[in-house]
Amino acid sequence: MTCKTAILIFPGTNREREMITAVRNVTMCNPIMIWHTETTLPPVDVIMIPGGFSYGDYLRPGAIAARSPIMQDVAKKSQDGVRVLGICNGFQILTEANLLPGVLMRNATLKFLCRNTYLRVERNDTHFTRGYHQKEIIKIPTANSGGNYFVDPLILTQIEKEGRIIFRYCNADGEIDDDVNLSGSLGNIAGIINKNGNILGMMPHPENSIDPLFGGGDGLILFESMLKA
Amino acid sequence: MKIQVFISLKKGVLDRESQEISATLKRLGFSCTLGVRQTRIIEIELDDMPLSEAETIVEQMCKKVLVNSVIEVYHLKTEVEKNSRMSSPNLPGRDFADHVSPPFSGILNKTGSL
Numbered sequence: 001m002t003c004k005t006a007i008l009i010f011p012g013t014n015r016e017r018e019m020i021t022a023v024r025n026v027t028m029c030n031p032i033m034i035w036h037t038e039t040t041l042p043p044v045d046v047i048m049i050p051g052g053f054s055y056g057d058y059l060r061p062g063a064i065a066a067r068s069p070i071m072q073d074v075a076k077k078s079q080d081g082v083r084v085l086g087i088c089n090g091f092q093i094l095t096e097a098n099l100l101p102g103v104l105m106r107n108a109t110l111k112f113l114c115r116n117t118y119l120r121v122e123r124n125d126t127h128f129t130r131g132y133h134q135k136e137i138i139k140i141p142t143a144n145s146g147g148n149y150f151v152d153p154l155i156l157t158q159i160e161k162e163g164r165i166i167f168r169y170c171n172a173d174g175e176i177d178d179d180v181n182l183s184g185s186l187g188n189i190a191g192i193i194n195k196n197g198n199i200l201g202m203m204p205h206p207e208n209s210i211d212p213l214f215g216g217g218d219g220l221i222l223f224e225s226m227l228k229a
Numbered sequence: 230m231k232i233q234v235f236i237s238l239k240k241g242v243l244d245r246e247s248q249e250i251s252a253t254l255k256r257l258g259f260s261c262t263l264g265v266r267q268t269r270i271i272e273i274e275l276d277d278m279p280l281s282e283a284e285t286i287v288e289q290m291c292k293k294v295l296v297n298s299v300i301e302v303y304h305l306k307t308e309v310e311k312n313s314r315m316s317s318p319n320l321p322g323r324d325f326a327d328h329v330s331p332p333f334s335g336i337l338n339k340t341g342s343l
Contacts, residue, residue, distance in 0.1 A: 060297055067294055096297070103299045108245055150242065150300060184243070 003045035003083075003227045005031040008074070008090075010065045014052035015088065018207040023048070025210060025220065026227045036068040044082065046226060047074055051088030051143075051205060061104060061146045062092030071097050083127050083226055084199040088144050091191075091201035100194055100201045101159060102151030108184025112145040116215070117204055118180065119190050120170040123163055126193060128200045131221040137174045138218035140204040142183075147203035149185035149192075156186055167191035167202055230275045232287045233306040234295055237268040242300045271295060280307060 005023050007016055016033070023031045032042055041047065054065035065071070071093075078084050078099060086094040094100045107113055116139050121132040132138065151159070159165060167190040169180045181188045183203070191202030206219025238244045244267065251265040273290070275283050287305060296303045 059295070063294060063297070101299075103297055105243075105300065106245060108243065110245055110249060152299065184245075 005046040006034050006041055006044040007031045007048045008034050010036045010054035012053040012055055013050050015050040019048055019050045022207040022210045022223045026223045036070050039069045041073045041077055047082055047084045049086040049090030049093050054089055062096040065093045066096035078199055081198055086201040087205055088203055091203055094201045099199050101155050102149055104146050105148040105150050106146050107148050109182050113182050114143045117142040118170050118172055119167040120174050122165050126197055128222055128226045131225040139216050140206050140219055141208045142204040144203055147183040149189040164193045165189055166193050230283055231308045232273050234271045234303055235268050236296055236301050236303045238300055239302050
């Protein structure tokens with residue numbers, strides 16, 4: 001059985017094509033594309049928010065998109081247990097919508113980072129990562145200028161304690177150090193999950209790593225994990 | 230009526246852009262530069278209304294969208310226009326704002342944090 005998927009589109013979204021391909025590859029079905037002015041989502045099992053520069057990053061990345069009409073229903077559906085995946089700008093939108101804690105700031109290097117990054121899978125008992133091995137090292141491309149995860153120290157301690165950090169930037173051997181943390185994220189955080197375990201936000205792009213002919217297939221496992229019930 | 234919202238990063242939040250500006254100023258010979266702090270200003274024009282009501286509305290705007298309380302703080306500055314209906318209800322034909330003290334003229338400050 002495969003999951004019905006909706007992909008949200010905002011003005012400035014630009015990674016939806018890769019996401020559609022990833023969903024099609026796994027489910028053999030087309031996802032439903034939802035324009036941000038819609039107020040109600042159709043019945044779906046999964047909602048995806050792609051990367052890009054929604055609203056040109058005006059005010060703060062993801063700030064305007066997070067207040068779009070459709071986001072109220074995303075919040076409601078997520079409370080009902082619908083799985084939500086936000087990638088890159090999608091992650092920024094989820095934090096701005098208060099569906100995930102923290103904020104994504106400008107990279108500490110002040111550079112647009114576009115390269116392959118190694119991530120360590122911190123937990124493989126989630127809807128999103130069950131296809132990976134515990135502490136598996138995966139290679140996923142990163143492309144952003146605002147992936148510097150920041151959160152209040154008390155909340156950081158809390159999410160660490162609750163095991164809500166799902167991906168951390170690491171080197172090829174899985175070691176967590178500052179040299180590989182070019183964005184400057186606290187705790188080398190690349191992806192976090194909400195308390196109920198049904199909302200994942202991550203900065204790197206698994207949808208760009210779904211075919212060995214295009215640099216690797218590590219990202220496909222994430223889509224298989226979350227789309228195959 | 231115009232209200233300005235000054236938004237800056239909280240103390241303790243790494244402000245790499247300001248650090249870079251500071252480093253550039255020093256490199257250009259301004260060795261006296263001790264530090265730089267960037268602030269974003271959003272000017273909001275509002276219908277005429279009592280000042281307290283206007284500030285309450287802008288506070289709501291800040292909490293709802295303009296400010297991210299995880300990393301940012303803000304304060305407000307209010308400018309009341311000279312010919313504002315509010316400023317001269319009892320003195321038709323006179324530029325009331327020139328003759329009175331705040332709160333009916335000039336700039337008022339209010340600091341807010343979320």
